[in-house]
Amino acid sequence: METKSLILLMFLLQAITNGVKPTPNNQAFRCSKNGNFNSDNLLKERDSTFNGLYKNLGTPNPSYPGYETSIGHGIWVSSLCPPHAQHQDCRSCVNTTIPYLKNNCPKQKEGVAWTIYLKVYCMVRYADNQKFGNIAEWGWFTPPATHPPTPANAGELEKALNDLSNQLKEKVKLVVNNYYGTGSINYGPGSKTLYAAMQCTHGMSLEECVKCLSDATNEIHKCCSKLRKTGGIVLSTKCSYWYEHFKFFP
Numbered sequence: 375m376e377t378k379s380l381i382l383l384m385f386l387l388q389a390i391t392n393g394v395k396p397t398p399n400n401q402a403f404r405c406s407k408n409g410n411f412n413s414d415n416l417l418k419e420r421d422s423t424f425n426g427l428y429k430n431l432g433t434p435n436p437s438y439p440g441y442e443t444s445i446g447h448g449i450w451v452s453s454l455c456p457p458h459a460q461h462q463d464c465r466s467c468v469n470t471t472i473p474y475l476k477n478n479c480p481k482q483k484e485g486v487a488w489t490i491y492l493k494v495y496c497m498v499r500y501a502d503n504q505k506f507g508n509i510a511e512w513g514w515f516t517p518p519a520t521h522p523p524t525p526a527n528a529g530e531l532e533k534a535l536n537d538l539s540n541q542l543k544e545k546v547k548l549v550v551n552n553y554y555g556t557g558s559i560n561y562g563p564g565s566k567t568l569y570a571a572m573q574c575t576h577g578m579s580l581e582e583c584v585k586c587l588s589d590a591t592n593e594i595h596k597c598c599s600k601l602r603k604t605g606g607i608v609l610s611t612k613c614s615y616w617y618e619h620f621k622f623f624p
Contacts, residue, residue, distance in 0.1 A: 400491070400515065401474055406484035406501075406508040416448065417481065420500060423449045424472050427498075431465045438552055440464060441576040451500040454575050457552050458624050459494045467496035475500070484508045486611050490515050493622040497575075499611055509611050512590075514597040516606045523602035524619065526562030532599040534561035534568050535617060539591040542572040543584055552576065553583045553613075556623045570617040578612060590615035 411417050423446035430442050431453065440455040453471075455464035471489045475498055479485030486499040486509055499506055524531055538559050545555030553574035560567055572590070574583035590608050594615050598606030607616035616622070 401471070401487065401489045402513040402515070403475055403478040403485065403487040404509050404511050404513070405479035405482040407482075408508045409483050410481040411483060411502070416502070419446045420449050420451075421476065422446060423451045423500070424476070427451045427453060428465075428469060428472065431461075431468060434461045438576050440552065440554075442468075443576075448502055449500060450502075450504050450506070451498070452506075452575070453499075454497045454573070455494060456571060456573060456623065457554050458556075459496075463491075463494050464496060467491065467494060468498055471496055471498040488513050488515075488609050490607060495607065495609070495614070495616070497609065497611070497614075506611055511610070512593050513609045514593070514606070515608075516598055516601075516603045521604060524562070524566065524604050525564065526566060526602070528600050528602050530562040531568075531602060532595055534559050535570070535594055535599050536591065537561075538568060538570045538617070539572070539587065539615070542570060543587050546572055546574065546583060546587065547580060553578065553580070558621070566619060568617055568619060569621050569623070570615065571623055572613070572615050574613040575611070583613065586610065586613035587615065589613075 423444045427442060427444035430444055435442055439457040440459055443452040453468045455467060467489050471487050475485055475487035484501040484506065486497060488495060488497050538557055541557050542555040545557065546553045556571045558567055558569045572587050574586060590613055593608040594606060597608060605618040607614060
């Protein structure tokens with residue numbers, strides 16, 4: 375049976391600044407299974423389009439902060455960071471992720487990779503079609519297994535994440551250019567504060583976005599709340615849900 379989700383550990387709490395060079399423990403990739411490029415010219419076009427993406431990131435995108443795209447001949451490439459990310463941090467993250475994605479999806483027609491830092495993440499994806507529709511798997515990132523669990527029980531954490539999910543989906547609906555929302559909630563013994571962010575990639579309909587965020591909430595329970603993880607992030611090519619017990623957004 376194919377594994378639906380990709381589970382990797384990341385050392386979120388061991389990073390000191392956003393500039394820390396990521397290791398394979400806080401990166402993940404998925405390649406499509408719909409075949410490989412059938413010519414070296416298409417591979418060269420993909421690499422050229424990646425270069426165009428990085429060049430486009432030279433200046434911020436005021437209309438869609440955190441999002442950038444590049445289109446080649448039969449190749450579509452895009453990147454995504456949270457809108458609150460400093461532009462240089464986003465650009466550096468994307469620059470790290472591009473070679474990682476190329477190395478791990480060397481010939482496949484579609485691929486996606488994520489890189490996670492302490493307070494910023496980025497996604498880079500490419501495809502031979504404009505819809506990026508052939509990768510459905512989720513990436514899961516959690517703190518190391520040696521990190522102690524939250525003092526709250528799994529049910530309390532799960533309820534808090536559900537409440538935050540509903541709150542953030544309402545915020546996302548109010549954003550015109552970027553489907554993105556952040557918030558916090560107090561829960562459990564000692565009234566712990568939980569911080570979370572949700573984001574959908576540019577170009578989705580509101581209905582698609584909300585559906586994806588609901589799916590992300592189910593994924594966050596599988597990877598994290600049922601295990602009482604102090605933090606975690608789940609990502610697909612379409613959306614993400616991230617929570618921590620420290621504030622990771624402005």
